Amino acid sequence: MNILIVEDEELSAERLHKLIMTIDPSIHLLGIFPSVLQTIGYFENESSVKPDLIFLDIHLEDGDGFRIIEHLNLMIPIIFTTAFDEYTLKAFKTNSIDYLLKPVSPLELQASLSKFKKLSEAAENKRTIIEQTFDSEKYKDRFLCTAGSRFFTFKTTEIAYFTIEQRATFLRLFDGRHFAIEYSLDKLCQMIDPGQFFRINRTMLICFAAINNIQIISAGKLKLELNPALSKETYVSPDRITEFKIWLGK
Structure with missing residues (x-):
């Protein structure tokens, strides 16, 4: 599984990466980006490997993390990691898996990754409601x-x-x-x-x-x-x- 971390605090990004690797060493980190523009640039580069999951902070060094989702019309699953709880509803209206408050708890992170894997397995078998269409x-x-x-x-x-x-x-x-x-x-x-x-x-x-x-x-x-x-x-x-x-x- 390939992941991307979008986080402007270097120590927070490093800690999150270490926690993820402790939970599942097979996870591959594609990169850590501190800004909206750098993240958009990564996705707009046709040679970039697209992640299976994004860890996204909401407050970045050059603006709101939701701008990334809106600009790219992202449909990639997202786990939000933030110090603020007032964006819960807006986050849930995106393609989010979970909303974790900083400092991220190892147990909550593990639960979020397990949830993502279960949903991914369901999607592969076409049993998840993500793939359902409604007439x-x-x-x-x-x-x-x-x-x-x-x-x-x-x-x-x-x-x-x-x-x-x-x-x-x-x-x-x-x-x-x-x-x-x-x-x-x-x-x-x-x-x-x-x-x-x-x-x-x-x-x-x-x-x-x-x-x-x-x-x-x-x-x-x-x-x-x-x-x-x-x-x-x-x-x-x-x-x-x-x-x-x-x-x-x-």
Whole structure:
């Protein structure tokens, strides 16, 4: 496996490289780059070997590391390494594998590399959702709801999320209104576009556009802020976090 480290602090870059080699000596480092321009230059050189994985710091000596992704339209998996936690949501919306805070923990780094390898193996077997394509025409584009003696029709694009409350399924619109529907979440997952909706836990199926913020509470625990807001805190199930991050960065 070939990797690239984009980091403007020499000691941090060296420490990260040593940790990586301790975990897996077979990993080959293609280079360490301290700036946005040098990294872009490497990728634009046709003779350069393209990495399988990039370790990317966000604050570099000449600007924002996200500029590299945007300029090159990178689809290569990325593990972010940074001292700042306020870029979590933006990072997860890229093709990121993980978001590690400095100083990088050896155990968290090992877990991130293991996650990357598992996803790579899945991709090779065409079982990962990264390689899935979605035909929007085959998914439900509106729902019929009732309230008393009245009927209401809503486009799927108006729906922020679906929830289970007191054994009943509800849809909540972006304008805050909610209505009961006669579908289970399992059935809804088959009916609506998985490129736009994701089941984060046993009781919630959310739209991408409903996510306001993502907060890392601890290793293996993500808290979401949704629009419209819920009265209770919303978390992604630990066993769904990896797929959730892939879905965000698709």
